[in-house]
Amino acid sequence: MVQYITARLDASFAALSDATRRGVLEQLGRADASITDLADKFHMTLTGMKKHVGVLEQAGLVTTQKVGRVRTCRLGLRPLEEEAAWIEQRRQLWAARFDALDQVVDDMKRREKVDE
Amino acid sequence: MNSRTTVERTSERELVATRTFDGPARIVFEAWTKPELIMRWWAPKSFGISFLSCETDARTGGAYRFVFGHAASEQPMAFFGRYIEVTPPSRLVWTNEEDEDGAVTTVTFQENGGKTLVVVHDLYPSKEALDGAIASGSTGGWPEQFEQLDDLLVAQGC
Numbered sequence: 325m326v327q328y329i330t331a332r333l334d335a336s337f338a339a340l341s342d343a344t345r346r347g348v349l350e351q352l353g354r355a356d357a358s359i360t361d362l363a364d365k366f367h368m369t370l371t372g373m374k375k376h377v378g379v380l381e382q383a384g385l386v387t388t389q390k391v392g393r394v395r396t397c398r399l400g401l402r403p404l405e406e407e408a409a410w411i412e413q414r415r416q417l418w419a420a421r422f423d424a425l426d427q428v429v430d431d432m433k434r435r436e437k438v439d440e
Numbered sequence: 441m442n443s444r445t446t447v448e449r450t451s452e453r454e455l456v457a458t459r460t461f462d463g464p465a466r467i468v469f470e471a472w473t474k475p476e477l478i479m480r481w482w483a484p485k486s487f488g489i490s491f492l493s494c495e496t497d498a499r500t501g502g503a504y505r506f507v508f509g510h511a512a513s514e515q516p517m518a519f520f521g522r523y524i525e526v527t528p529p530s531r532l533v534w535t536n537e538e539d540e541d542g543a544v545t546t547v548t549f550q551e552n553g554g555k556t557l558v559v560v561h562d563l564y565p566s567k568e569a570l571d572g573a574i575a576s577g578s579t580g581g582w583p584e585q586f587e588q589l590d591d592l593l594v595a596q597g598c
Contacts, residue, residue: 407449410574414457415447418560420484422445422459428471428480429463436467 339383344368345376349385349399356398359388452567455543457560465551468558469529472547473498483508492516498526504534541569 339345344366351357351365363373377397380386388397447457461468471477475494483489488511496504505520521535521542530549536542543562550557564570 407574411447411449411455414455415445417484417487418447418457418459419445420486421481422461422558424481424484425468425471426461428477429461429467432467432471432477433463 335383336385339379339385342376342379345380348373348376348380348397352386352397352399356396358394358396360394362397449570453564453570455562455564455570459558461556461558462554463556464554465529465549465556468556469532469549472532472549473526473528478506482506488512498523498532500524500526502526541565541572543569 347366348362359373359377363370377386381388386397387400388395445459450456473496475496479491479494483491489508492507492509494506500523502523507516507518509516519538521537523534525531525533532547534545543564546561548559
């Protein structure tokens with residue numbers, strides 16, 4: 325769990341270390357935009373902007389969705405992915421608890437037998 | 441393994457965890473209500489969490505308070521609330537009051553052939569409350585409730 329958080333923070337800080345990418349986040353904070361819009365706004369080639377958006381996407385700061393021929397970018401994780409990751413964390417927590425509870429139940433059963 | 445743990449979001453406001461235990465409901469229920477037993481399993485070591493104290497007044501209307509330490513934090517976290525229903529050995533309902541968007545947790549114990557199916561059902565006050573828990577969920581399912589050492593701990597000399 326801690327490793328997961330650390331890896332995510334590393335990716336986030338790496339993504340934020342670049343002025344253009346910070347600008348893109350600021351821009352997307354105002355409104356969703358296509359990669360073409362962003363490339364125009366930051367006077368870059370499409371390929372260059374795609375790379376920046378890719379880094380932001382990897383860090384979970386931006387999500388993109390292709391509709392027809394246009395790829396739209398917006399802030400944030402895809403909600404479903406975020407939810408799935410969270411539920412998996414919960415499952416791991418409960419699984420760890422329940423493994424320990426198995427042991428407690430076993431001990432209690434054994435003690436009852438001795439007392440009988 | 442037949443003792444697999446499942447966790448599912450069953451509606452906009454509900455989260456359900458299940459597991460079957462190899463023992464009668466009477467015993468499993470006891471392990472959910474007695475502090476000395478809860479302390480042996482509720483805070484998994486693999487999550488870096490350890491109990492500082494555990495108090496339960498497992499009666500309808502009674503209070504509970506769990507205080508944990510975490511390797512990654514100097515401040516302990518407290519989980520507390522009230523038991524709304526305590527029906528041994530089949531049903532336990534409590535509130536989670538460390539957070540105003542806290543869920544109401546209902547745990548049922550269904551015995552069948554010497555085994556007990558445990559269902560942990562969290563009902564959040566709204567869709568937004570559960571969505572919010574998910575959005576801030578990087579703590580691995582623990583509410584981000586880090587509290588100052590409180591009077592309780594001071595009183596216990598921890």
